[in-house]
Amino acid sequence: MFKIKWVLIAMGIFALLAIARPLGLSQNQAMVLGSMVAAVILWATGGLHKSVICGLLILSFSIFSETSAMEILRFSYSDTMLLIIFTTLLSVGIMNSGAINGFVEKVFIRTGNNVYTILAVPYILGIALVFLIPQAFARVIIMGSVYASLIQHQNEEELEAKQAVLFNLFFAISVTYMIFLNGDIVLNGAALSFSSEAVQSQLDYLNWLSLMGPPTIAVCALSILIIRYLFRRELSHFHPGMITVSKSTDTSKSKKWLVLALMAIVVLLWLFEDAHGIKQWVVALVATLVMFGLRVLGKTDLKSINLHFLLFLTTVFSIGKVFGQAGITEVLFQNLRHILVKPTSPFYLLLLVIVVMVLHLCIGSAVATMSVVLPILVPMVEAEGISGIVITLLTYITVNMHFLLPFHHATMMIGSGREYFPDHFMTRLGTVMTLGVLVFIFGIYIPWWKILGLI
Numbered sequence: 001m002f003k004i005k006w007v008l009i010a011m012g013i014f015a016l017l018a019i020a021r022p023l024g025l026s027q028n029q030a031m032v033l034g035s036m037v038a039a040v041i042l043w044a045t046g047g048l049h050k051s052v053i054c055g056l057l058i059l060s061f062s063i064f065s066e067t068s069a070m071e072i073l074r075f076s077y078s079d080t081m082l083l084i085i086f087t088t089l090l091s092v093g094i095m096n097s098g099a100i101n102g103f104v105e106k107v108f109i110r111t112g113n114n115v116y117t118i119l120a121v122p123y124i125l126g127i128a129l130v131f132l133i134p135q136a137f138a139r140v141i142i143m144g145s146v147y148a149s150l151i152q153h154q155n156e157e158e159l160e161a162k163q164a165v166l167f168n169l170f171f172a173i174s175v176t177y178m179i180f181l182n183g184d185i186v187l188n189g190a191a192l193s194f195s196s197e198a199v200q201s202q203l204d205y206l207n208w209l210s211l212m213g214p215p216t217i218a219v220c221a222l223s224i225l226i227i228r229y230l231f232r233r234e235l236s237h238f239h240p241g242m243i244t245v246s247k248s249t250d251t252s253k254s255k256k257w258l259v260l261a262l263m264a265i266v267v268l269l270w271l272f273e274d275a276h277g278i279k280q281w282v283v284a285l286v287a288t289l290v291m292f293g294l295r296v297l298g299k300t301d302l303k304s305i306n307l308h309f310l311l312f313l314t315t316v317f318s319i320g321k322v323f324g325q326a327g328i329t330e331v332l333f334q335n336l337r338h339i340l341v342k343p344t345s346p347f348y349l350l351l352l353v354i355v356v357m358v359l360h361l362c363i364g365s366a367v368a369t370m371s372v373v374l375p376i377l378v379p380m381v382e383a384e385g386i387s388g389i390v391i392t393l394l395t396y397i398t399v400n401m402h403f404l405l406p407f408h409h410a411t412m413m414i415g416s417g418r419e420y421f422p423d424h425f426m427t428r429l430g431t432v433m434t435l436g437v438l439v440f441i442f443g444i445y446i447p448w449w450k451i452l453g454l455i
Helices: 004-020 029-046 051-064 079-097 099-109 115-130 136-148 156-176 185-193 195-202 205-230 254-269 279-293 299-304 307-326 328-337 350-364 367-382 386-401 410-417 423-453
Strands: none
Touching: 004 029, 029 051, 029 307, 029 328, 051 079, 051 195, 051 307, 051 367, 079 254, 079 279, 079 328, 079 350, 115 205, 115 423, 136 328, 136 367, 156 386, 156 410, 156 423, 185 195, 185 328, 185 386, 195 299, 195 386, 195 423, 205 279, 205 386, 205 423, 254 350, 254 423, 279 423, 307 350, 307 410, 307 423, 328 350, 350 367, 350 423, 367 386, 386 423, 410 423
C-alpha cells in the first residue's frame, strides 16, 4: 500500500513542524512531534502499510527522543503483550473445540431478526464477562473471535454489516467496563494510580459502582441508539442467514467439556491472582500448552498471531512514554493551561474536559494522558474545594469514550488491528462522540453525582 499524495503531505507537515518548532519546542521535540503527526496522517489515510509507519516512527523516536530503544520497545516484552498472544491462541482453541459456538449461535438466531437486540446483546455480555474475565483485552479477543467466526458474508454489503456488528461489540465492551472498578484492570487501575491518595482511599469498589454504574447503563442505552443511527446503512444489510450453523468438528463431547473446564480454571486463577501470585500470562501459557496437548490447537493455529498487529501495539504504547520523557506533554499542557477560567466559573469543568480531549488526541494513549493530566489537575481542583474524585472520573470517562483513530483507544485498536472493522468507523463515531461525551458528562454523570452529593 503506497499513496504518494498522502506520503508527500505527511513529509511536508513533518518538515514544517521541524523547521517552525511551534510552542517553543526544542529541535528534537519538534522532530518527535512532527514524526508523530506524520504517522497519524499516514495511519488515517493508509498512505503506507501500518508496519512501515510503525518502523519509521520507532526509528524517529530512537534518534530524536530522550527514551532508550529498550524503553521504546518495552511493550513488546511486557506481561500485557504475552497475555495478548496467549489469549489469542486460547480463543482459537475455544473456537476449534466448538465448546461455546452453540450457545452464542442460539443467541444470534434468537436476536438476529431485530437490529436493536443484535446491538444490545454485546452490552449484556460485556457486563457479565467482567466477572469472568477481568482483563478487557482478553474479553474482546475471545468475543471478537467468536463473533467473527459465526458471522459470514458473501458480498461487500454483508461484509460491511458484519464489520458494523463487530464494531458495536468492541465499543460495547469498552463502555460496559466503566461500570465496575475491576472492569479494565489496566485503564481503571491507571485512573486510581495517577490520582491523589485521598481519591484512592475513597474510590473503592462500591463507591465506584454507585458513581459510575447507573449513569453508564444509561450511556449504554444511548450508545446503542447512536450506533444504530450512524451505521444504519451497513446494519440494514444484516440478516439471520449470515449466522453460520455450527460445523461438525472432530472434537469429542468430552474434549469440549475439558476445554470448558480448563477455561473455568483459567478464569478462577485470573480472579484470584492476588492470592496465588501467578501472572495472568503464565496461566494463559499453561492453558495454551494444555490445548496443544488436547489437540484442539495445532501448529497452523500459530498463524493467528498477527505480527503486524503486535508491532502496531508496541509502537502505540511507546508514544506516551516518549512524549513524557521528551517534555512534549508538559509543553502541550502548559500552553493549554492558560485558557482555563477560575474554578468558580460554571465553565471550569467544561474547559477541563476539553483540555483532556485535546491532550488525548495529541498523546494518543489513554493511560499516558491520565498520567500527565491527573497529577496536575487533581491537586489543583482539590485546593479549590472540588473533590478529586470528580476530575479523576471526568478524565477517565473522556479518554475512554473520546477517540478518532485506533491509537486513541487500546481496546478498540485490537479490533481495528485484526481488521474486524475499518479505521474510519472509529472516526465516524468519534466525531459524533466529541459532542456526545460532553452531553453524557454534563447531562448524565454530573447530574447523578449531584444527586449523590459528590458535587
